[in-house]
Amino acid sequence: MPLAGIALTPLLVSPLAPSPRRSRVATSAARRPRALQRARCSATAASGEAGELSHATLLWRAAKLPIYSVALIPLTVGSASAYYHAGLFFTKRYFVLLTAAVLVITWLNLSNDVYDSDTGADRDKKESVVSITGSRAMTQNAANFSLFLGFAGLLWAFAEAKDIRFILLVISAIFCGYVYQCPPFRLSYQGLGEPLCFAAFGPLATTAFYFSNSSLNTSSGGAALLPLTKTVIASSVLVGLTTTLILFCSHFHQIDGDLAVGKMSPLVRIGTKAGSRIVSIGIVMLYILLATFGTCGSLPPSCIVLCALTLPMGKTVVDYVLKHHEDNAKIFMAKYYCVRLHALFGMALASGLVLARNGILA
Template identity: 65%
Template sequence: MAATCCNFIQASSGFQGLPEYLQLQSYFTRCHQRSSSSVEKVFHKRCGGRLQVERWHQYQHVSCARGVESSLSSVVGEETDEDISKGTLIWRAIKLPIYSVAFIPLTVGSAAAYLQTGIFSARCYFVLLTSSVLVITWLNLSNDVYDFDTGVDKNKKESVVNLVGSRTGTFIAAYLCLALGLTGLTWTAVVERNMRSILFLVCAIICGYIYQCPPFRLSYQGLGEPLCFAAFGPFATSAFYLLHGSSSVKNHFPLSGTVLSASILVGLTTSLILFCSHFHQVEGDKEVGKMSPLVRLGTKKGSEVVKRAVLMLYALLVAFGLCKALPLTCIFLCAFTLPMGNLVVRFVKDNHKDKNKIFMAKYFCVRLHALFGVALALGLVLARNTKFTSWPILLS
């Protein structure tokens, strides 16, 4: 208390001379073992009218104001989280940007088929797009249902189950979407007479099921990212490629190195979205025993994983170009997405500890996924006018 009072005296500059200040400082040093109340009494007695009381109170007022301002900031932040509008919560629950994971595999697969055949079926494309959106809707809704069952979404206000207030209704809606989506995919495969595509699509849906649904729930074991990579990369992208290509070469359309390379890149960007969606949920995942990669690694190491994943994405792009699995047009156009990739890396590195800001990381990854996928597809389409030829790896 004595040392604190001395510091206050120095800051207030309420004494008229340095000798008087030094004398009082010496006195308080000798009295440092006294109780705080005794020290304050002596202080007032010694200082008398020489201490400018107004400055003393002003200093206390500023100090208290800073403390109150800090407290109010935290309280306001909490109230802001609680007072999010219903419209904002509904928008978050819909997760519209996430549906790019239905659009990109289909677009890249269709572009790879166009590169080889020069044919594009708009009817087939939009039927597959609608069916894919329905399947993704099933993934999102069923994920909310099963996370509600385990308690991981108990504080998640944008959960569809929490918004609707009905677990059963959400469950029924989810599997109705799955049934309609499967019907559309199967109908397209039958019309195009390519049953190999159904095998790939079923494998993709199985990956989605064992990712989140009981009794598997492999996402709770930290296996969500590999399953996401396989489902949206090699399985879905290759299936859409086969469905579009079979319109011209029904029984002999090859699974080429080009579509395989492109599907690996699509799978990588899709998995990055899922990985970054865990950053702001680490504490909640720990409570229910969901061992996501970020629970195991921590957010700091997780930010390094994001950096290496983005570097790997562009390194593979160049490697596939050098071995002529992808045309140079793809390399050139995808290079324009480098600033977006850099933004993802920097944002995660700077904000991995702030769960209020890191929430946006997955949306930056969605932008990277969409921009990279569109650039990749456009590169494949433009390569149709070049002498590029893809090499087959599997014939029907």
């Protein structure tokens, strides 16, 4: 089954900078500030201090491909939880839901650019889709069309699963995204983005995708509904936490722009030094929760072992943020380190559930 392997996808496209050790060597050889070098076309790390960005770099940033791991991981972990509990996995349903989730995230990204352009938050953000296309209306229409197609896929999956809990949780997750950025709510401007992100991608989306694997009981003619288990609850909390770290770290290089338009993100309120400490606490909490869930039997030993292997990546995030939190040209990359942690941790979690179902480290 493709559950664990497919979670590798964001690792292949995540535009990470070189490791901090190699970066120091490269930086010492340079006579003037320059952007961090990256593997793909995203060769620049900060828009304001790195000169003009190439068109390819702007398109890469606008696409935000690595961020789509937030569509992939909740689905994969939720599906793996269903497989662990009941041995259920529906390949066609999985890929339809993956497409639908990507389309919903596309709506989030595009509508975020639209409404940030309205408030002026993206005035100096060259990689904004509105700035690139020069058309707010076209971007808004593309966002709405993506949401329409994505919701159609979700409705198809609901018709297959026949579990009302699935569609209710999905709608709740989408509503969190709406109140996060869309008028008249715009709760992200009040510093409430992180709680909404945690709820949407963790307990709501991950659990919803678990329920999407309910199946029609052909012998009785009714639906065989999956029960809510402590395993999926624990998994959803961990997924929510790693997703929230991505959003939190995306604020570091945007403080001046956010402050100018009254967007009171957590880092506008507390500053980068305190923010870097919160990232450290968040990473420590992630692994404390992992150990706690393993100790109380919410997660099988295989999950604990595999997720513990991501500790070096977690340490990389902490070290990088603590060192570069005041450097806009480098802290831009922090969210991509968090994306990699999110993908690795989610892959390990899903793989552990699959292995446990098959009697390995169960």
